[in-house]
Amino acid sequence: MENVVQVNGLRKVFHENIAMDDVHFNVKKGEIFGLLGPSGSGKTTTIKILTGELKPSSGDIEVLGMKSDMFQTASFQSQIGILSDNSALYERLTVYDNLKLFCKLYSAPLQQIAVTLREVNMEKEGGKVVSKLSKGMKQRVLLAKALIHQPKLVFLDEPTSALDPGNAAYIHRGLQKLNEAGTTILLTTHNMEEATELCDRVAFLDQGKIQEMDNPDALRYKYSTHNFHIETFEGKKLVMINDVKSADKIGQMIADGQVKTMHTDHPTLGQIFLKLTGKELV
Amino acid sequence: MHLQRIHAIFEKDMKDFMKNTMMLLMPIVPIILAFFYRQMGPGEEMPVMMGYIIVGVTYSAVTANCIMAMMAEENEKKTLRGLIMSPASFLDVIIGKSLVTGFMTLITLVLSLLILGIDSFLNTRAILGLVLLFLFFLFLGIGVGLFAKSISTVSVYVMPIMFLFGFTPMIELMGLSEDNLVKKILDLFPISQLIEMHDSASWLPLGMVGIWVVAAALFMYVCFIKTRQDD
Ligand SMILES: Nc1ncnc2c1ncn2[C@@H]1O[C@H](COP(=O)(O)OP(=O)(O)OP(=O)(O)O)[C@@H](O)[C@H]1O
Ligand SMILES: [Mg+2]
Numbered sequence: 001m002e003n004v005v006q007v008n009g010l011r012k013v014f015h016e017n018i019a020m021d022d023v024h025f026n027v028k029k030g031e032i033f034g035l036l037g038p039s040g041s042g043k044t045t046t047i048k049i050l051t052g053e054l055k056p057s058s059g060d061i062e063v064l065g066m067k068s069d070m071f072q073t074a075s076f077q078s079q080i081g082i083l084s085d086n087s088a089l090y091e092r093l094t095v096y097d098n099l100k101l102f103c104k105l106y107s108a109p110l111q112q113i114a115v116t117l118r119e120v121n122m123e124k125e126g127g128k129v130v131s132k133l134s135k136g137m138k139q140r141v142l143l144a145k146a147l148i149h150q151p152k153l154v155f156l157d158e159p160t161s162a163l164d165p166g167n168a169a170y171i172h173r174g175l176q177k178l179n180e181a182g183t184t185i186l187l188t189t190h191n192m193e194e195a196t197e198l199c200d201r202v203a204f205l206d207q208g209k210i211q212e213m214d215n216p217d218a219l220r221y222k223y224s225t226h227n228f229h230i231e232t233f234e235g236k237k238l239v240m241i242n243d244v245k246s247a248d249k250i251g252q253m254i255a256d257g258q259v260k261t262m263h264t265d266h267p268t269l270g271q272i273f274l275k276l277t278g279k280e281l282v
Numbered sequence: 283m284h285l286q287r288i289h290a291i292f293e294k295d296m297k298d299f300m301k302n303t304m305m306l307l308m309p310i311v312p313i314i315l316a317f318f319y320r321q322m323g324p325g326e327e328m329p330v331m332m333g334y335i336i337v338g339v340t341y342s343a344v345t346a347n348c349i350m351a352m353m354a355e356e357n358e359k360k361t362l363r364g365l366i367m368s369p370a371s372f373l374d375v376i377i378g379k380s381l382v383t384g385f386m387t388l389i390t391l392v393l394s395l396l397i398l399g400i401d402s403f404l405n406t407r408a409i410l411g412l413v414l415l416f417l418f419f420l421f422l423g424i425g426v427g428l429f430a431k432s433i434s435t436v437s438v439y440v441m442p443i444m445f446l447f448g449f450t451p452m453i454e455l456m457g458l459s460e461d462n463l464v465k466k467i468l469d470l471f472p473i474s475q476l477i478e479m480h481d482s483a484s485w486l487p488l489g490m491v492g493i494w495v496v497a498a499a500l501f502m503y504v505c506f507i508k509t510r511q512d513d
Binding site: 051052053074075077078082084086087088089090091092093097100101102104105106107145 | 284286287289290291293294297298301302359360361363364365367368369370371
């Protein structure tokens with residue numbers, strides 16, 4: 001499948017501080033790709049480099065078939081959408097006027113304003129002044145701003161960090177729909193459930209390097225011990241190896257009606273990250 | 283440069299200006315000053331210098347201040363990034379803002395000069411002088427605006443510009459003797475040149491102001507290069 005993002009040997013040094021060191025990854029067309037990592041691991045820096053806001057210290061980067069020296073051009077900028085971690089809106093203007101500005105800057109039809117507001121569950125708030133909105137509402141307007149020109153590829157830096165679970169779920173469904181319609185999405189998040197639910201592939205970033213990268217389910221399988229965890233009605237907790245010998249024993253326990261709960265070991269992405277780096281993801 | 287994008291930025295900044303109480307107060311200053319002067323000598327022909335005091339106040343309080351505050355606010359509130367990362371170029375942003383500044387300056391200047399008495403400004407040389415002077419203050423404002431990271435620093439920057447270039451005639455009124463060095467230097471300043479122009483038929487003062495405009499443009503360019511290097 002075609003790659004819309006190709007990163008080879010990316011390195012970024014701020015003064016003496018090495019933020020990214022020899023990073024390699026690709027994002028395929030039509031994929032939702034998640035960058036996960038603790039604070040300071042270089043997620044935002046990666047997005048800034050891929051969108052042309054920062055220059056890489058070295059490495060080969062290609063986005064939508066263009067090299068990084070093309071990232072400042074209008075033809076590149078009109079094909080991508082960006083929600084960065086401290087984007088801002090014009091506080092004295094209404095939601096509608098904010099989006100109208102970007103509609104015009106991206107040469108998108110003005111009907112897109114209503115369409116996009118619906119996508120982020122803000123269709124009734126268009127006439128409100130931005131300074132009167134809650135943090136979560138502002139976040140959704142910023143997301144609308146990133147999507148208004150129907151970009152092929154969107155970069156979302158922590159898109160749901162300010163949202164309550166209800167609105168986060170709404171946005172997740174919206175992003176999935178957008179993705180089904182063909183938009184490639186690269187997002188960063190601290191939220192493991194979000195990554196597991198949304199992403200086709202995730203990359204774990206730590207100390208400026210990618211520590212692991214794959215489909216979330218494949219990772220959870222890979223790092224599973226495959227043991228069975230059984231809790232009996234007597235309150236006993238057993239861990240049994242997944243092999244032929246256990247089969248009879250487990251079968252017997254089920255026949256005897258002793259098994260209260262039983263599940264295979266299935267680590268969360270957070271647990272895998274902890275195992276790999278010794279760090280919590282949040 | 284892209285007309286539709288410049289227009290979008292002009293439209294946004296115009297709306298934003300109209301909702302910004304701080305900014306809306308600025309054009310009122312020269313207008314009130316004009317009323318005040320008119321009251322002092324009703325019916326009389328106003329000395330040209332009075333007119334240029336109003337011009338100086340308008341260009342520093344409205345022109346320079348307006349463009350600086352708009353640029354500083356985009357910097358401080360982090361909205362500039364959104365514009366730069368869009369297909370709009372930095373030049374589109376500056377031109378859009380300059381148009382808003384020009385529009386506000388024009389309204390303020392015409393209103394306050396109408397109140398004060400506009401007759402001595404209705405000739406080619408005077409109008410050309412006012413246009414050049416506008417560009418001088420605009421470029422100065424853009425140059426400083428590139429550096430200003432917050433709105434609170436703008437008032438610090440606007441003060442010296444206001445006193446040196448806006449209030450030049452007032453400093454001269456403080457009674458410096460003819461051969462005072464400060465006075466000789468101040469006589470070369472743009473507003474002094476324009477006042478002098480009214481006493482002769484020479485085009486030389488306009489040339490002098492033109493040199494000031496070129497200097498301000500250079501200053502703006504240096505500021506631009508400097509701020510680019512920071513990233
Ligand atoms: N402009 C900058 N100048 C100097 N150092 C920087 C700059 N931006 C980022 N860094 C450094 O680069 C590293 C990565 O930062 P980055 O913002 O990419 O992390 P992050 O993964 O996005 O973290 P968070 O989850 O907190 O948003 C950090 O060590 C940070 O201090
Ligand atoms: Mg970040």
